[in-house]
Amino acid sequence: MSDQEDRNRAVSEARDFNPYASEFLEREFEIYRTLREHLPVARSEAMIEPALGGGTPGGWVLTRYDDGCEVLTDPDGFSSQSQDYAVRPWIPQAIDPPMHTSYRRILNPMFTPDAMSKLEPHLYDYANELADRMLEKDSFDFVADYADPFPSVIFCELAGFPAEDYRQIMDWKNVIMHPSDGHERGRELAIEKARSMDLEVDPSEGLSTEQVLAVSAAAVGEVYQYFQGLLDARRQDPRDDLVSRLLAARFDGERPLTQEELEDTLFLLFMAGLDTVASALGLMIQDFATNEVKRKEFITILEGDDPKLLGQAIEELVRVHSIVLLPRRVTRERSFHGTRFRADDGVLVPTQGINRDPEQFPNPDELDYTRFPNRHAGFGLGPHRCLGIHLARRELRVALQVFLQKCPDFQVDPNRKANRFGGMKGLATLPLVKG
Amino acid sequence: MKVRIDKEACQGHGQCVILCPEVFEYDEQGFGVVRNEVLPEAAERDCERAEASCPERAIHITG
Numbered sequence: 001m002s003d004q005e006d007r008n009r010a011v012s013e014a015r016d017f018n019p020y021a022s023e024f025l026e027r028e029f030e031i032y033r034t035l036r037e038h039l040p041v042a043r044s045e046a047m048i049e050p051a052l053g054g055g056t057p058g059g060w061v062l063t064r065y066d067d068g069c070e071v072l073t074d075p076d077g078f079s080s081q082s083q084d085y086a087v088r089p090w091i092p093q094a095i096d097p098p099m100h101t102s103y104r105r106i107l108n109p110m111f112t113p114d115a116m117s118k119l120e121p122h123l124y125d126y127a128n129e130l131a132d133r134m135l136e137k138d139s140f141d142f143v144a145d146y147a148d149p150f151p152s153v154i155f156c157e158l159a160g161f162p163a164e165d166y167r168q169i170m171d172w173k174n175v176i177m178h179p180s181d182g183h184e185r186g187r188e189l190a191i192e193k194a195r196s197m198d199l200e201v202d203p204s205e206g207l208s209t210e211q212v213l214a215v216s217a218a219a220v221g222e223v224y225q226y227f228q229g230l231l232d233a234r235r236q237d238p239r240d241d242l243v244s245r246l247l248a249a250r251f252d253g254e255r256p257l258t259q260e261e262l263e264d265t266l267f268l269l270f271m272a273g274l275d276t277v278a279s280a281l282g283l284m285i286q287d288f289a290t291n292e293v294k295r296k297e298f299i300t301i302l303e304g305d306d307p308k309l310l311g312q313a314i315e316e317l318v319r320v321h322s323i324v325l326l327p328r329r330v331t332r333e334r335s336f337h338g339t340r341f342r343a344d345d346g347v348l349v350p351t352q353g354i355n356r357d358p359e360q361f362p363n364p365d366e367l368d369y370t371r372f373p374n375r376h377a378g379f380g381l382g383p384h385r386c387l388g389i390h391l392a393r394r395e396l397r398v399a400l401q402v403f404l405q406k407c408p409d410f411q412v413d414p415n416r417k418a419n420r421f422g423g424m425k426g427l428a429t430l431p432l433v434k435g
Numbered sequence: 436m437k438v439r440i441d442k443e444a445c446q447g448h449g450q451c452v453i454l455c456p457e458v459f460e461y462d463e464q465g466f467g468v469v470r471n472e473v474l475p476e477a478a479e480r481d482c483e484r485a486e487a488s489c490p491e492r493a494i495h496i497t498g
Contacts, residue, residue, distance in 0.1 A: 111465065
C-alpha cells in the first residue's frame with residue numbers, strides 16, 4: 001500500500017475512532033498502530049463519552065508516547081477541565097494547577113506507600129477469603145467473584161463508604177460509568193433507570209445519547225445526595241477514614257473544604273477508585289489464561305526473593321494492560337507538531353495507545369518483566385499522576401499473588417463468554433475453569 | 436557519583452524507589468527524596484537504572 005493510501009486509511013480510522021464503544025476493543029491495538037504509524041495526531045469525529053457528561057463529539061487522538069507526555073506535562077496548555085460535568089468538575093481530576101496542587105497536598109499524604117502499608121494484612125485476609133470461596137467451584141467468574149469485590153470493598157472501607165452500602169455503590173458506579181460501553185450490568189441498570197424516569201427504551205437498541213445523559217445525571221444526583229448524608233454522619237461521629245480526614249483538612253493550611261469541594265472530591269474518589277484495579281486484574285488474568293509461558297514466568301517471580309524484579313514485573317503488567325483514556329482541553333490556539341489545535345479542542349491521550357509506542361517500548365506488545373527502561377504512562381504522567389498508584393500496586397500484587405498461588409492453572413471457560421467493555425475498558429465478567 | 440531529584444519535575448511515580456530503595460525514598464507527600472546525595476558504590480548501577488526509568492526525567496546523576 002502506498003504512503004498516501006496508508007494515510008487515507010488512517011484518516012478514515014481516525015474519523016470513526018471511538019474507544020468507548022465495545023466493538024473498538026476487537027481491533028484496539030491494530031487501530032492504535034495504524035494511527036501511530038500514519039497519523040499520530042489524528043482527528044476523530046466519533047469520540048464521545050456520554051456517560052461523563054457529553055460535550056462536543058470529536059477531538060484529537062494522540063498515539064505517540066512523546067506527544068502524550070508533552071500534553072500530560074503541560075497543564076497550562078492542556079487543561080483538565082475537559083468535559084461537561086453533571087454537577088461540578090471532579091476534584092482534583094478536573095482542576096488545573098495551582099488549585100490542583102493545593103488539593104493534592106491534602107490528598108497525597110492519605111495515599112502514600114506508608115499509609116497504604118497499614119492495609120496490607122487486611123488485603124491478604126480479604127483476598128484469601130474471596131479466593132477460597134471462589135475456588136470451591138471448578139468453574140467460576142474471576143471478575144464477579146474476585147477482581148471486582150476485592151479492590152472495591154477495600155476502597156469503600158478506606159474511603160469510609162459503609163460496607164452495607166456496597167451493592168448500591170457498585171450499581172451507581174456501573175450505571176454512571178458503563179451505561180453503553182458493552183458492560184451488561186451497566187446497560188441493564190441504565191435501561192431500568194430510564195424506564196423508572198418514564199423514558200421509552202427499546203432494549204435491543206439500548207439508550208440514546210440523550211437518554212444516557214439523563215440517566216447519568218439522575219444517578220450522579222443520587223450519589224451526591226448519598227455523599228451529603230455520609231458527610232453529615234461523619235461530622236457527628238468522625239472515624240479513621242478518608243471522609244473524616246477530608247472534613248478535618250485545611251486548604252493551603254488555612255480553611256476547611258467547602259461542602260461542594262468535599263462532595264466533588266468524594267465523587268472523584270468514587271469514579272477513580274472502584275473500577276480501575278478490578279479492570280486491570282481482569283485483563284491481566286484473561287491474558288494469563290491463554291498465555292501459560294508468561295503466567296508461569298510471573299509465578300516464578302512472585303515466589304522468588306527479588307522485590308525489585310517483582311516491582312518491575314507489576315509495572316510491565318500495568319503497561320501492557322493500561323486502561324485509562326486521559327482527556328484534555330486545548331487552552332489556546334497553537335500548532336502541535338504540524339497540526340493546528342484550536343482553543344477548546346478536545347485532546348485524548350489513550351495510555352494504552354502511547355504505552356505501545358515502539359520508539360519508547362521496543363516490541364511493545366510483548367510482556368517483558370525485565371523491560372528496561374519502562375517509563376510507562378499507565379498511572380498517567382505529570383501533575384495528575386494517579387493518586388491511588390501505591391494502593392493500586394499493592395492491590396495488584398496481593399490479588400495476583402493470592403489467586404495464582406491457589407490456582408496456578410486455569411483456562412477460559414469454553415462454555416461461557418467474557419463480557420468486555422470499552423472506554424476505561426475492562427471486563428465485567430471473566431468465566432474461568434480450573435486446570 | 437552524586438544524584439539529585441528535580442523537585443519541579445518529580446511527580447512521585449516511585450519507579451526509583453522500586454529499583455533503588457537504597458538511595459531513594461518517599462517524603463510525606465509521596466514525592467521522591469534522595470537519602471544521601473553521595474552514592475554508595477554498590478548502589479551505583481541500580482541508581483543509573485532508576486535515573487533512566489523515571490517517567491518525568493526528574494533524576495540527575497553527576498560525577
